[in-house]
Amino acid sequence: MSWFDVLAAYWSKTELATNGLILLNIIGALLLGLMVGYERSYHGRAAGMRTYGLVCMASAALTIIAGYPNFWFGGHGDSLLTTDPTRVIQGVVTGIGFLGAGVIMREGFNISGLTTAASIWTSSVIGILVGVGFYLAGIALAFIAAMIMIYLNRVEAILPSRHALAVSMRFVPGYRPREEVLRRIALERGYEIAGGSLTIGFKDGVQEWRFVALALSKHSGAPLSELADELSKFEGIEGFLLSHARN
Numbered sequence: 001m002s003w004f005d006v007l008a009a010y011w012s013k014t015e016l017a018t019n020g021l022i023l024l025n026i027i028g029a030l031l032l033g034l035m036v037g038y039e040r041s042y043h044g045r046a047a048g049m050r051t052y053g054l055v056c057m058a059s060a061a062l063t064i065i066a067g068y069p070n071f072w073f074g075g076h077g078d079s080l081l082t083t084d085p086t087r088v089i090q091g092v093v094t095g096i097g098f099l100g101a102g103v104i105m106r107e108g109f110n111i112s113g114l115t116t117a118a119s120i121w122t123s124s125v126i127g128i129l130v131g132v133g134f135y136l137a138g139i140a141l142a143f144i145a146a147m148i149m150i151y152l153n154r155v156e157a158i159l160p161s162r163h164a165l166a167v168s169m170r171f172v173p174g175y176r177p178r179e180e181v182l183r184r185i186a187l188e189r190g191y192e193i194a195g196g197s198l199t200i201g202f203k204d205g206v207q208e209w210r211f212v213a214l215a216l217s218k219h220s221g222a223p224l225s226e227l228a229d230e231l232s233k234f235e236g237i238e239g240f241l242l243s244h245a246r247n
Contacts (some may be wrong), residue, residue, distance in 0.1 A: 012074075032056055036149075066085040163244065165243070171236050182209070
């Protein structure tokens with residue numbers, strides 16, 4: 001067989017038809033990934049439409065090529081070559097796990113990026129579904145994922161809930177705060193200190209307390225600005241930091 005025949009095999013009708021089918025799957029996965037990523041991009045997240053589109057597209061590409069081993073290398077691959085698509089899927093999911101971990105950030109009691117990481121992982125699954133030919137399931141998953149990220153927060157606003165505050169207080173040198181007094185003050189303002197969240201540090205004769213304060217109910221709890229105003233006037237506190245504990 002001449003070199004011309006080898007190269008011509010890559011442009012045979014069956015080879016081109018297979019490449020066309022793979023291309024259509026890649027484009028479809030890209031569009032679904034862009035749809036899911038738009039919500040993250042709209043809300044200014046680090047991972048936006050480009051990230052989701054690339055993840056979904058690449059996942060579909062890696063999955064679908066595992067289904068056509070006889071067309072690899074222009075059809076000149078080993079006739080006994082066999083592939084296990086489940087191993088490809090396993091590799092995709094593992095790789096996306098590392099990508100998702102990179103967008104999770106923790107600062108004190110605040111953890112951000114969990115929703116983005118979960119949705120990136122979902123985007124890879126959408127690509128896998130498209131890659132194995134479950135087009136309707138892939139479209140449905142993309143639609144459901146987008147609706148969850150866009151509208152579920154509105155449902156959460158209706159359901160009973162309790163907001164949380166991350167509190168850090170640095171006391172003046174020599175001042176010794178008492179936990180029972182701190183808990184009583186929190187209750188008077190509509191909060192309770194979450195169990196197991198209190199941590200106490202001590203350096204250069206100064207104590208620093210950190211904890212999460214949970215509102216007693218959805219509509220209880222003094223506003224953040226009001227709490228900040230009270231803490232700024234407290235003689236025993238040298239400095240403080242208040243923020244909404246979020247994930």
